[in-house]
Amino acid sequence: xxxxxxxxxxxxxxxxxxxxxxxxxxxxxxxxxxxxxxxxxxxxxxxxxxxxxxxxxxxxxxxxxxxxxxxxxxxxxxxxxxxxxxxxxxxxxxxxxxxxxxxxxxxxxxxxx
Amino acid sequence: xxxxxxxxxxxxxxxxxxxxxxxxxxxxxxxxxxxxxxxxxxxxxxxxxxxxxxxxxxxxxxxxxxxxxxxxxxxxxxxxxxxxxxxxxxxxxxxxxxxxxxxxxxxxxxx
Numbered sequence: 001x002x003x004x005x006x007x008x009x010x011x012x013x014x015x016x017x018x019x020x021x022x023x024x025x026x027x028x029x030x031x032x033x034x035x036x037x038x039x040x041x042x043x044x045x046x047x048x049x050x051x052x053x054x055x056x057x058x059x060x061x062x063x064x065x066x067x068x069x070x071x072x073x074x075x076x077x078x079x080x081x082x083x084x085x086x087x088x089x090x091x092x093x094x095x096x097x098x099x100x101x102x103x104x105x106x107x108x109x110x111x112x113x
Numbered sequence: 114x115x116x117x118x119x120x121x122x123x124x125x126x127x128x129x130x131x132x133x134x135x136x137x138x139x140x141x142x143x144x145x146x147x148x149x150x151x152x153x154x155x156x157x158x159x160x161x162x163x164x165x166x167x168x169x170x171x172x173x174x175x176x177x178x179x180x181x182x183x184x185x186x187x188x189x190x191x192x193x194x195x196x197x198x199x200x201x202x203x204x205x206x207x208x209x210x211x212x213x214x215x216x217x218x219x220x221x222x223x224x
Binding site: 031033035040041042043044045048050058059090092100101102103104105106107 | 216
């Protein structure tokens, strides 16, 4: 597996609080992705990045923002967490030279009460 | 928008039986990938298919991409308990940067 870490691995927070999840990679991969996984929905793309400071929205981006100031770090922020954002969040990376294979991090389980 | 469906949602098999999961897209895909996720784990890449009608094999796993590039299948011969997990397909349009994942098929193998 590629060197992808996510922090925190588990978090419980209250509705209305801001939350930031971090994805860190050591492989110098160009592309980075944030997905959420919910039962019956598979993996849904929230935001992705195709380079430093280059990001774009995925299919479920409402309520989320991202930032990528360094190649190795991709941050996902929930500005004001809601219960509907309770989910497992996966970060993934993709190296430019390996075409389309994605490497996933271990995931962050977020519970919004 | 692009939609990717998978059937069945769940499959329970006896060890040694075969298993097949099907993936269908509402639009023509440029390529399709398959991933496996063990319980409590993260998705792990299995394979990518690009050509119309392509068939690839990995030991007991056979992957197929439809002629119209709108459907795909994964077949496991003689399942083992190590095959337990959820299998996802993920399709891309125009070799784009993004993939749309299907909801997955959860496989249980009874010893």
